[in-house]
Amino acid sequence: AMDTDLSSQDRKDLDKFIKFFALKTVQVIVQARLGEKISTRSSSSPTGSDWFNLAIKDIPEVTHEAKKALAGQLPAVGRSMCVEISLKTSEGDSMELEIWCLEMNEKCDKEIKVSYTVYNRLSLLLKSLLAITRVTPAYRLSRKQGHEYVILYRIYFGEVQLSGLGEGFQTVRVGTVGTPVGTITLSCAYRINLAFMSTRQFERTPPIMGIIIDHFVDRPYPSSSPMHPCNYRAGEDNGAVYPSVEDSQEVCTTSFSTSPPSQCVFTVTKAHFQTPSPVVTDTLKVPVMGLAFSHQLSSSRLFYQPATLGAGSADMGYPVLFAGGLNAAHPHQLIGLGKEGGVPPIPSQPAHGTQADRERMYTPLDGVHYSAATPSSSEDTETVSNSSEGKCGSPHDLLETIFIRKVGAFVNKPINQVTVANLDIPFAMFASKNVDLEDNDPMVNPPDSPESESPLQGSLHSEGSSGSSTGNTHDDFVMIDFKPAFSKDDILPMDLGTFYREFQNPPQLSSLSIDIGAQSMAEDLDSLPEKLAVHEKNVKEFDAFVETLQ
């Protein structure tokens, strides 16, 4: 039995408070991920439009998205409002970073005063949200977005889905507010393996949910309005719980530590950002600001020229793009999109074949970032590891093939970029080795590994290049470069890795060289008295100098 029913006015007020609290929560979260410092003014005279007595701007698109997601409902038990923050690289790979959850549980506080206490506590909770949004790892990432990646948000309503955050995600509670109809809880679950950077060890597990971003560059284009840079994705069209097929949007590239054992990071190319190219797909609305990356793959991008590749490349019959195994329930979801995503399964083919042959096999993939082709002959959704069975002897190699050689993920664009113009193939850089400027670079041509480059890398590139509106898709092909961990991107063309390599063997000291050493000790000693005499003559000068030092 209800003890004290909420008066209808109180009920109406409470519903309104909760609704606007939800909308303001979304605003705070999204604004905290725009990548810019937020500043609003205090006003001593109440304007009447500042909910919860806080000056929080309302970005219209964000409000629109939030309202769309809520669809007239309020957070209730089992119906949580979630704001998902994810990162999307220039190559089109994305990864979930955080899920902010506004939930309601059944614990009611009947005694509490709605119009006063609940309202003030909601205000306090929003302040806590302002504070907490600055201390999760995604904040710092979002402040540095623009060049290699952007931060996206998605609002959904329903059951909270944390599986995209990878293992070991952490939770922080922002706060709770008891109300007569339930207790409002606001919390954030966030991925922690953002910070692993390049020293992450390789694990023999399904593709890692990780991404390497080693240096951050200031955004090239100052935005006209502070709200703009946040790319956003539309929420569910049907408002239902996130369907699994959509996981393909969530896929992220695996990150690889390299072989040679030193951990290297590869930076995302900056090459693709010359021409902004807004791309709209079924499920993504992206007002791309200054970024040119594509969400669509066209068929011609997905093959390679096995004939021109090194011998090892024949082992991997197909480019394998990888996605981090996002959804634990569908570990192979991404690998074999042919089953569900509308991508035709890739039949096995011998390693040789003409370009045209390859082309026939693929159809454009709408709405997914990339397809994954299993190298094996079957059409099943197999993990890549299957393909490499028996092909590589050492565990190291096996590891490599599983992850398709990390060399690929992100590449640096050196000043002297290699362009393979007129070769309309995605892995053109593998095509003719003699074009490579860094033939001697073990990273590019590792002597011990058969397949020289990562098809992943190439395909990642191809996605990026295909997005550029110039159509000159491979002008921007870049060389893989060795970048030591944690090195900052230098303005100078010489980066730390190059510097290190060049100066690894410094020239010998001249004093150690034979010529000088030939001078006998006796000669040295003989010349000493002369030198002393000279110095003694100048002793006054020396004294004066010493005086100036004191």
Place this chain on the structure above:
Amino acid sequence: LPRRTRSRAPPGAAPAMNCRAEVLEVSVEGRQVEEAMLAVLHTVLLHRSTGKFHYKKEGTYSIGTVGTQDVDCDFIDFAYVRVSSEELDRALRKAVGEFKDALRSSGSDGMGQISLEFYQKKKSRWPFSDECIPWELWTIKVNVVNLANEQERQICREKVGEKLCEKIINIVEVMNRHEYLPKMPTQSEVDNVFDTSLKDVQPYLYKISYQITDSLGTSVTTTMRRLIKDTLAL
């Protein structure tokens, strides 16, 4: 002696006599002291400030709007949100600056603590002066470290940034407990609860004090600073 009467506290909350106390500890490099202290103090005051009250007839009041802004630290990989009030920022910077100077001149050890106390004023009859009854006390213990080289400094930047993130989470946890807060005052009482001297925001009455610990471990001085205008001072 005047009889002490307990002020009526909301049900389930601690009586005003009992002051809730929270202690935070940080180890920072000398040049990080100010920013670290400001980050913590501003975060606490963000939660303990409201908009300006405007009393209307019949005992109702409206509340002004509190703006916020992001602050980036120069010596720490850290950012925090503070209330948009230059007056409040100036007051905090002044206190923190004094604390930092005291730390520096105290000797090589570099240990001290800065306290932020929220209190209520209780009027007493003449000739007794008003009582200040604290209801929440935040103490930040600071340990200043000296670093040898740039590499250590860089690590320190990041580590202190991470530590401050933890502190912010701790502060928010405490705030979320919804423990005792002074009840909203009538117009005549507002100055006993809030600092109404600022023009754009209204924090609860607070005072900041600090102590420096010398190398013997004893507190050397306690400097009390009244940062609010005490209009009722005799």
